[in-house]
């Protein structure tokens with residue numbers, strides 16, 4: 045098979061003609077992901093419950109020449125997803141990429157957490173993504189295929205002190221693999237990204253920030269644009285044979301932060 049390497053390079057950064065929905069994109073990582081996808085040429089629908097921030101971001105990006113709109117979408121509301129998909133259908137007629145990025149955290153331990161608080165986290169982080177996968181994938185199939193990217197966390201590889209959040213992020217990995225199996229033959233790829241510490245409004249005030257950075261082998265938090273670059277790779281045709289996978293992006297934390305600490309404390313490294 046002859047390969048056009050210039051075409052391969054182009055495919056890595058080019059989303060021209062594609063349409064993407066990014067949830068939870070009014071701020072934080074979602075906002076940077078939406079901006080990068082739009083800069084790569086995609087029409088991007090920014091969705092969030094934060095109407096003022098989302099509308100302002102869409103207005104700025106659109107004013108700078110990118111094709112971006114905002115819609116208020118609570119990911120737990122099926123009816124609002126339907127409105128979003130109808131809007132995309134009227135706008136570009138196709139959906140190629142969905143980034144299930146919206147997420148919340150509750151830092152209570154099990155002993156202190158109410159069942160309602162537990163359910164709230166699962167509802168936004170897991171059920172919200174499930175509704176997105178369920179409703180968006182048929183529209184992607186109409187476009188000949190697509191890419192769904194679920195933003196999980198590196199806390200989905202161990203036990204963690206945020207049990208409701210941790211359980212929800214493990215569940216997202218399970219949803220990702222199950223959906224990847226269900227939709228593989230229809231051309232819809234489904235992958236998960238599992239970031240480590242990225243400083244955003246989700247954790248800016250957390251007392252865990254300092255110790256987490258200290259434990260991270262690369263000795264720093266990640267940047268939202270570093271996660272966005274992975275989102276772009278998975279959204280683009282450069283990842284055409286990639287589905288059902290977790291991508292950890294955490295400066296080496298999951299790879300062995302605990303053993304690194306032991307090695308440091310015993311003077312091995």
Ligand SMILES: NC(=O)c1ccc[n+]([C@@H]2O[C@H](COP(=O)([O-])OP(=O)(O)OC[C@H]3O[C@@H](n4cnc5c(N)ncnc54)[C@H](O)[C@@H]3O)[C@@H](O)[C@H]2O)c1
Pocket residue numbers: 067068069070071072073074091092093094117118119120145146147148168172195196197198238239240241242243244245246247
């Ligand atoms: N910051 C980190 O260290 C980190 C690490 C791993 C994973 N993550 C995940 O990355 C994603 C983005 O988080 P972030 O760090 O940018 O935090 P963030 O709080 O800045 O962004 C989350 C966004 O989701 C939106 N949102 C919350 N509930 C929603 C709902 N019901 N419907 C629609 N939107 C809703 C919020 O309004 C907000 O804009 C989340 O899924 C989070 O769990 C974050």
